[in-house]
Amino acid sequence: MLNSLPLSRKQLRSVAQAQARINLWHGAVRSGKTVASLLAFLLAVAEAPSSGLIVIVGRSLQTIERNVLEPLTDPALFGPVVAQVRHTRGATTAVVLGRTVHLIGAADARAEGRLRGLTACLAYVDEATLLPEAFWVQLLARLSVPGAKLLGTTNPDSPRHWLKVGYLDREDQLDLKSWHFALADNPSLAPAYVASLRAEYVGLWRRRMVDGAWVVAEGAIYDMWDEQQHVVDDLPPIVRHWLAVDYGTTNPFAAVLLGLGDDDRLYACAEWRYDSRTRRRQMTDAQYSAALRGWLDALDVEPEWTFVDPSAASFLAQLWEDGHPGTARARNDVLDGIRSTSTVLDCGLLRVHRSCEGLLGELPGYSWDASAAAAGEDKPIKRDDHSADALRYVVHSTAAEWRHLVPDLLQEVNSAPA
Structure with a gap:
């Protein structure tokens, strides 16, 4: 399904193991979690039950187009499969592998109303920590078709964030599987780019975006001030x-x-x-x-x-x-x-x-x-x-x-x- 893009063992393992009700890829920026999750999503679309809707959720329609649909239509990533992904910019639906996929922006708590009455068999969530918790809970409730599942990605946030406390920390109690990614888990990145990324992020963001750590914001914001x-x-x-x-x-x-x-x-x-x-x-x-x-x-x-x-x-x-x-x-x-x-x-x-x-x-x-x-x-x-x-x-x-x-x-x- 992929073109010539190399995949790490962790990426391949996460794709194969993404069979839980909730599947989450989290960690550093550019660590390969998005490509792995999208590959898992394509496989899930191909195997999805015929009943129930397929949805892609993000902070806004624009972020869905940028973070999800553009990679899915990039031949360098997904080769000939891109011909089976069709979307008109600004439209609230797309076609993926012959299935209609509904695109839902969730910028605030009011977005929860967009899910009312919906029955879903598959959901892909981009940047899950940016969604309102009430929307997330409602989305899970709407995944009611037998075998339904959610696949989502996120960068780390506060260790007290609702996604960390209510889901990732309770992985052994839930039908949930997660994979943590660091920069080293993306074999396609050039060493010079990795070095620049490590240098450009500072303080709190270096620990979250480069190390992939769920760490608290504490103390001085501009701790580099001299x-x-x-x-x-x-x-x-x-x-x-x-x-x-x-x-x-x-x-x-x-x-x-x-x-x-x-x-x-x-x-x-x-x-x-x-x-x-x-x-x-x-x-x-x-x-x-x-x-x-x-x-x-x-x-x-x-x-x-x-x-x-x-x-x-x-x-x-x-x-x-x-x-x-x-x-x-x-x-x-x-x-x-x-x-x-x-x-x-x-x-x-x-x-x-x-x-x-x-x-x-x-x-x-x-x-x-x-x-x-x-x-x-x-x-x-x-x-x-x-x-x-x-x-x-x-x-x-x-x-x-x-x-x-x-x-x-x-x-x-x-x-x-x-």
Whole structure:
């Protein structure tokens, strides 16, 4: 069924053994679990009972298309079988080996309603930890055809996550089979790529995404922060600028200006903050817009883009009305944004100018919420984080602009004398 792609013994063993009601592949990114699980899914489709629906579930239709259907239609992975996988982008069904497969996005608890009345014989779940627990429970209940089974993949999460506690930790009590994958379990990866991946992930994400460990988020979020290394008194010539705003009315309003220097490094060049509690006076959206424009004019800077907290709808509208150039909603995926910021700090790509007092005060104390971790969630403590949030917005929203700089810096760091 596969083309010329090599498979490890663990991959082959997992495909052969995936006969339980619940079958889960979990572990490091790019460790080969997806290819193994998809091969098992194709075999399961070929053997599925004629009664009952076949479903593929993911965070959204787009993630299903990217993570499941695109690999299934890649000749390099599945050879001639791809001719038997048909899907029109945006459609909520696909045809796999002659069977209609229903595609279900499950972004929040409301998605549970999409399963009501459904009877399924086979389900494939992409990134199971990202699904609401209620949806997962309902999906299992809908797998009621004799011989029905679920196949799913996931990267590790908190050790208190419901999937870990309620299912993986109870494997010996359930009709469940799981396989843990590390990078070494994927024989198709080039050594140089593996080395880069190990270097690019830092802190919590290195342990989860590279080592494949279910570990808790604890302590400082930016544990690589070093004021002696990351803080500068002088800036090089800045060739590009981007701005991000964490909007606040009763809470502080923070704007962070990010620049790309002619030395191919990023710099938090300047910061503007307004704390209405300290000033004892709130500002309107129009006043904030004018103040921001005046600050940028004083700096003689015209940012290419201004990224704003997506929840600040009224302020976004005000900026658009005032003709502020390049206004856009920031990418507000908190954990992904923290990961991007961790990467640029850890590899030395980002420096912070000493004038950014809010950032310098917040970054060392920006920490994981222990009570949320105990409940299986990764969340920062929502306190003294306004400039830190603005930095996260601008770094993550511009990732496409600086990502290519990371490998060279990693090589520079790794080749430096000890």
